[in-house]
Amino acid sequence: MTEKTADQRLAELGLTLPTAPTPIYTYVPFKRDGSTVYLSGQGPKLPDGTYAQGKVGKDVTVEEAAEHARLTGLYLLAVAKLAAGSLDKVEFLKLFGMVNAVPDFKDQPTVINGCSNLLVDVLGERGRHARSAIGMGSLPNGMTVEIEAVIKIHE
Amino acid sequence: MTEKTADQRLAELGLTLPTAPTPIYTYVPFKRDGSTVYLSGQGPKLPDGTYAQGKVGKDVTVEEAAEHARLTGLYLLAVAKLAAGSLDKVEFLKLFGMVNAVPDFKDQPTVINGCSNLLVDVLGERGRHARSAIGMGSLPNGMTVEIEAVIKIHE
Amino acid sequence: MTEKTADQRLAELGLTLPTAPTPIYTYVPFKRDGSTVYLSGQGPKLPDGTYAQGKVGKDVTVEEAAEHARLTGLYLLAVAKLAAGSLDKVEFLKLFGMVNAVPDFKDQPTVINGCSNLLVDVLGERGRHARSAIGMGSLPNGMTVEIEAVIKIHE
Numbered sequence: 001m002t003e004k005t006a007d008q009r010l011a012e013l014g015l016t017l018p019t020a021p022t023p024i025y026t027y028v029p030f031k032r033d034g035s036t037v038y039l040s041g042q043g044p045k046l047p048d049g050t051y052a053q054g055k056v057g058k059d060v061t062v063e064e065a066a067e068h069a070r071l072t073g074l075y076l077l078a079v080a081k082l083a084a085g086s087l088d089k090v091e092f093l094k095l096f097g098m099v100n101a102v103p104d105f106k107d108q109p110t111v112i113n114g115c116s117n118l119l120v121d122v123l124g125e126r127g128r129h130a131r132s133a134i135g136m137g138s139l140p141n142g143m144t145v146e147i148e149a150v151i152k153i154h155e
Numbered sequence: 156m157t158e159k160t161a162d163q164r165l166a167e168l169g170l171t172l173p174t175a176p177t178p179i180y181t182y183v184p185f186k187r188d189g190s191t192v193y194l195s196g197q198g199p200k201l202p203d204g205t206y207a208q209g210k211v212g213k214d215v216t217v218e219e220a221a222e223h224a225r226l227t228g229l230y231l232l233a234v235a236k237l238a239a240g241s242l243d244k245v246e247f248l249k250l251f252g253m254v255n256a257v258p259d260f261k262d263q264p265t266v267i268n269g270c271s272n273l274l275v276d277v278l279g280e281r282g283r284h285a286r287s288a289i290g291m292g293s294l295p296n297g298m299t300v301e302i303e304a305v306i307k308i309h310e
Numbered sequence: 311m312t313e314k315t316a317d318q319r320l321a322e323l324g325l326t327l328p329t330a331p332t333p334i335y336t337y338v339p340f341k342r343d344g345s346t347v348y349l350s351g352q353g354p355k356l357p358d359g360t361y362a363q364g365k366v367g368k369d370v371t372v373e374e375a376a377e378h379a380r381l382t383g384l385y386l387l388a389v390a391k392l393a394a395g396s397l398d399k400v401e402f403l404k405l406f407g408m409v410n411a412v413p414d415f416k417d418q419p420t421v422i423n424g425c426s427n428l429l430v431d432v433l434g435e436r437g438r439h440a441r442s443a444i445g446m447g448s449l450p451n452g453m454t455v456e457i458e459a460v461i462k463i464h465e
Binding site for chain 2: 403405412413414426430438439440444447448
């Protein structure tokens, strides 16, 4: 980590964290177990409340989908901040990056890099993570990407 | 948690836990690491030993699939009880809810709610969990849903 | 565990661990949190550096795909050894076994057994794990299988 805070890095990148999703009756945006926190799957929620939709490799390009993954990463950061109090306590352990793609799609890693790169840009070394980047048959709301994560909180 | 035990809640719901699956040579229904337990993926196993099959959004409705997710949740509870000794020691941390759906299916969350709601009905606050609810290309035996979980055991 | 080391078992099986993948800018082959280690998804990388490709159930048979899962398991073992220093300290907790299959494919468990059986052959009781074996819509490079894991390191 450099001496900059995560909030300073976000500001330098011209990024603002979106409002973290609120709990639903039976499931919640995150669940903490000691210093480990499981983050529920997030998607590319647009300012109007809808989600970026379509099949990557047909309706949506790799570049567009990578932007959606970056937007999804902002939601993961928002939930992580809610869980930890400050992003400077957060380390990402693992991402599971899901792309709503056509059956012959091959470039899931480039799509999910949109999220992975953001995490390192904002959190530095603590943003580096284990991951899988894979293609789903379908996703909620027809959205293009969904990403879940496991993080660690350093107190 | 109210003062009712999980077993009392199950009885009030008219539910009986099925027999937990037995270990296979190389993999097991659950694996414990300290207080954390990883539960293998479970599916909607019917009384005759077969699984509810079909593609959700074509062969199977959302309502039917939600019932299958609820049945799958009973198997997760059965394995959790086997791991913990008593369901009153169990907290669900995370679900990964997989729906065997057609490519344009959009309502995975409603399907997986069949399981999520059951967990809260039986375990109360400790049933609330982080989750993803997503669509798979295919599932074993052609079954409609498969759900895996991470739980915590409170001693 | 018998008295044989994991390396002795590998030698008896005529197997050599491949070179573990190297870290990329934003994500890494494994991430450690205490004694728990998350392994990034691995695939069936061939000696020429390409991956075994195709849709299981159409281009690729179950038997071929199980061989690919076994090869993928060797990569998971290579990363686990890198993380732990010695395979004799490694216990597998959980596998998520993903098969790049046609929509009506039903035999994901037999495919992933190629990896699961290898882990027990090499690690004995510590190779037994919780798992899900499921079908994906698509995978990176069009590869036939991808498997990620959570392991525990015994010091």
